[in-house]
Amino acid sequence: MVELRGVTKTYSNQSLALDGVNLKIKRKGFLFITGPSGAGKSTLLKLLYGEERASLGEVRVHGIDVGKLRGDRLSQLRRRIGVVFQDYKLIPRKTVAENVAFVLWAQGYSHQEVQRRLTPTLKMVGLAHKADCFPTQLSGGEQQRVGLARAIVGMPPLLLADEPTGNLDPDNALQVMKIFQKLNSFGITVIVTTHDDRLVRMADRPVVQIRDGKLHQVRR
Numbered sequence: 001m002v003e004l005r006g007v008t009k010t011y012s013n014q015s016l017a018l019d020g021v022n023l024k025i026k027r028k029g030f031l032f033i034t035g036p037s038g039a040g041k042s043t044l045l046k047l048l049y050g051e052e053r054a055s056l057g058e059v060r061v062h063g064i065d066v067g068k069l070r071g072d073r074l075s076q077l078r079r080r081i082g083v084v085f086q087d088y089k090l091i092p093r094k095t096v097a098e099n100v101a102f103v104l105w106a107q108g109y110s111h112q113e114v115q116r117r118l119t120p121t122l123k124m125v126g127l128a129h130k131a132d133c134f135p136t137q138l139s140g141g142e143q144q145r146v147g148l149a150r151a152i153v154g155m156p157p158l159l160l161a162d163e164p165t166g167n168l169d170p171d172n173a174l175q176v177m178k179i180f181q182k183l184n185s186f187g188i189t190v191i192v193t194t195h196d197d198r199l200v201r202m203a204d205r206p207v208v209q210i211r212d213g214k215l216h217q218v219r220r
């Protein structure tokens with residue numbers, strides 16, 4: 001599903017974010033990526049969805065060499081990857097339902113198909129009753145669950161979450177983690193970066209740590 005081979009990423013200002021990283025994640029796998037601030041966690045996820053390119057080495061997702069994709073072919077790959085961000089990135093003037101449905105409209109789905117997918121997705125994240133609310137009317141935990149719904153409504157086989165519980169209190173963080181585990185039990189491969197040791201300890205899942213751009217196995 002995901003493979004990094006000898007991946008080094010140096011940004012244009014010479015900052016070395018990843019240094020010779022090798023990593024393999026099987027289909028239906030779950031992986032936590034931990035590590036101090038600035039270690040290279042977000043960079044690793046950005047390489048997976050093609051927002052950044054490796055300076056050296058190869059990044060493969062769904063068997064495809066991401067570094068070689070451009071334009072439409074990169075967009076096609078991205079449709080098969082859901083991404084959740086720490087700061088939610090919701091559109092303020094759109095309702096919960098519109099924020100989630102937006103990606104499907106953009107992909108040309110019919111109104112009927114959008115509705116068919118929207119309702120179960122909102123139920124899955126416990127927000128069916130907030131479908132017509134605007135983001136400012138929601139708590140942080142609810143906003144993050146909208147972000148999660150948006151990431152999964154297209155049913156991607158791979159879900160990437162960059163510090164998804166960073167702005168949440170422990171109860172909300174736990175709720176979001178439970179949804180990740182549920183999605184994983186449905187067969188979605190999940191990769192989560194986090195600073196939160198409690199979450200990592202609670203979920204008995206594999207963990208790697210990035211320190212100074214190098215990857216270390218913590219728990220298999």
Ligand SMILES: Nc1ncnc2c1ncn2[C@@H]1O[C@H](COP(=O)(O)OP(=O)(O)OP(=O)(O)O)[C@@H](O)[C@H]1O
Nearest residue numbers: 011013015016017036037038039040041042043044
């Ligand atoms: N666009 C960029 N241009 C230059 N340097 C960058 C860029 N993005 C990240 N870096 C640098 O690359 C290194 C790794 O950054 P990255 O964001 O991947 O770390 P992180 O582990 O996700 O940190 P955090 O936990 O604080 O989000 C840092 O030294 C950072 O300053």
